[in-house]
Amino acid sequence: MSRGSRTADILVAGAGPAGMSAAARGRECGRSVLVLDDNPSAGGQIWRGGESHSSGSQSTFWFRTFGTCGADVISGARIIDGDAKRRRVIAETREDAFTVEYGKLILATGAREMFLPFPGWTTPNVMGIGGLQALVKSGLPISGKRIVVAGTGPLMLAAAAYFRKHGAVVPVIAEQADWTRLARFTLQLRRQPGKLCQAAALRFALRHSRYLVSCWAEAANGEGRLESVRLRQGAKAWDLACDYLAVGFGFKPNIELGLLMNCRINDAGIESDDVQQTSQEDIFAAGECTGIGGVDLAILEGEIAGYAAAGRADLAKGCFRKRNRARQFSASLRRAFALRRELRSLPSATSIICRCEDVVWQRLEQMQSWRAAKLHTRCGMGPCQGRVCGPILEFLLGLQPEAIRPPVFPARLESLAAASEMEESIDK
Amino acid sequence: MAESVDLWINGTPIRVCAGTSVAAAVLLSGEPVFRRSVSGEKRGPLCGMGICFECRLNIDGVEHCRSCQIVCREGMQVRTE
Numbered sequence: 001m002s003r004g005s006r007t008a009d010i011l012v013a014g015a016g017p018a019g020m021s022a023a024a025r026g027r028e029c030g031r032s033v034l035v036l037d038d039n040p041s042a043g044g045q046i047w048r049g050g051e052s053h054s055s056g057s058q059s060t061f062w063f064r065t066f067g068t069c070g071a072d073v074i075s076g077a078r079i080i081d082g083d084a085k086r087r088r089v090i091a092e093t094r095e096d097a098f099t100v101e102y103g104k105l106i107l108a109t110g111a112r113e114m115f116l117p118f119p120g121w122t123t124p125n126v127m128g129i130g131g132l133q134a135l136v137k138s139g140l141p142i143s144g145k146r147i148v149v150a151g152t153g154p155l156m157l158a159a160a161a162y163f164r165k166h167g168a169v170v171p172v173i174a175e176q177a178d179w180t181r182l183a184r185f186t187l188q189l190r191r192q193p194g195k196l197c198q199a200a201a202l203r204f205a206l207r208h209s210r211y212l213v214s215c216w217a218e219a220a221n222g223e224g225r226l227e228s229v230r231l232r233q234g235a236k237a238w239d240l241a242c243d244y245l246a247v248g249f250g251f252k253p254n255i256e257l258g259l260l261m262n263c264r265i266n267d268a269g270i271e272s273d274d275v276q277q278t279s280q281e282d283i284f285a286a287g288e289c290t291g292i293g294g295v296d297l298a299i300l301e302g303e304i305a306g307y308a309a310a311g312r313a314d315l316a317k318g319c320f321r322k323r324n325r326a327r328q329f330s331a332s333l334r335r336a337f338a339l340r341r342e343l344r345s346l347p348s349a350t351s352i353i354c355r356c357e358d359v360v361w362q363r364l365e366q367m368q369s370w371r372a373a374k375l376h377t378r379c380g381m382g383p384c385q386g387r388v389c390g391p392i393l394e395f396l397l398g399l400q401p402e403a404i405r406p407p408v409f410p411a412r413l414e415s416l417a418a419a420s421e422m423e424e425s426i427d428k
Numbered sequence: 429m430a431e432s433v434d435l436w437i438n439g440t441p442i443r444v445c446a447g448t449s450v451a452a453a454v455l456l457s458g459e460p461v462f463r464r465s466v467s468g469e470k471r472g473p474l475c476g477m478g479i480c481f482e483c484r485l486n487i488d489g490v491e492h493c494r495s496c497q498i499v500c501r502e503g504m505q506v507r508t509e
Binding site: 038039048115123124125127131132133135140141224226357358388 | 470482
C-alpha cells in the first residue's frame, strides 16, 4: 500500500453538483483544488454515471466547466478521519491511504435517501428510488420489468419517467402526501414556470401510470425475492405484483463529516452563514449537506463556497439573490411533502429497523435515547453506522443521533495504521 | 458503448458493458441475494450509493466490498456472501 501526503489550497469533499461548482469557482480564483469523491466518477447522485446519463444543459455546462477547471480529482476515495485544528484529513481508496493538508475545506457530501420500515422492506429487490435509479445508470437493464414507485416527493416522478424511458412498466406511483398539500404546492409553481413545465412534461411521460395520493406501501411480499407489494389508500388495501419496489421518503443530509470536524449542526443540516462558512473558520459547506434544497440550490451554494474559500467573498455576493429564490422553492417542497403521522405505525413488532444488526421494532419501541438503543440492542452499530436507521428512529421516536467517532466509514486496518504513522511523521 | 468486460460471479462467467457496476452485474446475472444478514435473512442492494452496505460482497478475495460503488474490471472474481 502506498502512503503519502497531499496538499491543496482548497479541499472539496464530494463531486456532486455542489462540489463540482465549488471546485470550478475555487480554480477560477487561482487556487489549487483537490476533490475527493466516494463514487466511481463525478456527478454525485443526481448526475450519476456522468454526462451521458444526465440530460439537460445545466449538467452539460457543469461537467464541462468542472472537467476543464484544472482541479485534481480522486474518485473512489472516502475521508475516514480528520482534524479541523490541524486542517488535515485522512482518506482511503481501494489501494491507498493518504493525508491531505488543506487551507480551506468545502464539505459537499450531499444527501442520502430516507427509508421507513414496513413488513418485508428488507426483501431483496425492494430498493431506494434513487438506489434503483443509480443501479440502472450503472448498467442494470430494466426493460419489461414492473416497478412500483412509492414514498414521497417530486423525484418520484422524475425516477418513474426514467424507468419508463428504459423500458420498465410503472403501474403505480404512490405518494403519501394528500391532495390539499399537493394542490397548494402546484399553485406555488406558477411563480416558477420552468418547474411547472417540467412537472407537466413528467406527468405526460407517465400518462400510463396511476399517480395515487395519500397512498403508501404497507408490506412487501416474497421469499428471497420481491413478488408483490401491498398498497394502502385510506380504507382500501390491495396487492400488486411487481419485480422491484422503489421506495423513498425524501432525503437526509450527510452530516457525518461535519460532525467529525466539529462543525455546528442545525435542524436542516450542517450550519453555514451567508458565504457558506460553517462554525469552523476554515470549513465551508454547500449543497444538500446543509439542508435538502435540490440541484439548483446546491450549485449556487457550491459557487458561493468556492469563491468564499478562495477569499473572494465579493464574487460570492453575486449569487445571493438566486440562492434566496432557490431556498424559497425548497421550503415549499418541504411543506408539501412532510411525512404524515400514519407512517409511524407502518412497522410491525418484528419489522427490522437496523438492517446491519437485525434489530426489530419491538426491541426499540421503548428506547429513550440513541445511546440506550445502541447499548441495549447494538442498533446503529453495524457498518452503516446508523446512516439508515438513525433517520428512522428520529422519525419514529424523536431520538437524536449523537456525536460521531472516527473512522466515519468502516476503514481497513492498514489505512488506520498508515494514518497514525503519517500523523507521527508529520508531527515530528 | 460496444466495449465489454468479462468477469466471474460465483464461478460463472458473465459479460457486461464497460462501466457497469459490480452490483448491477450481480443483479443482471439473475441473483438478487448479495449477502446473509446477521440473523440469516437474504439481502440485496438498498441505497445504490455506498451508504447502506447491504450490497457488500467478496471481490477478488476482499470481503465487504460495496459492490454498488465499484466498476467491473476484466477477470474480476465476485462472490456473494
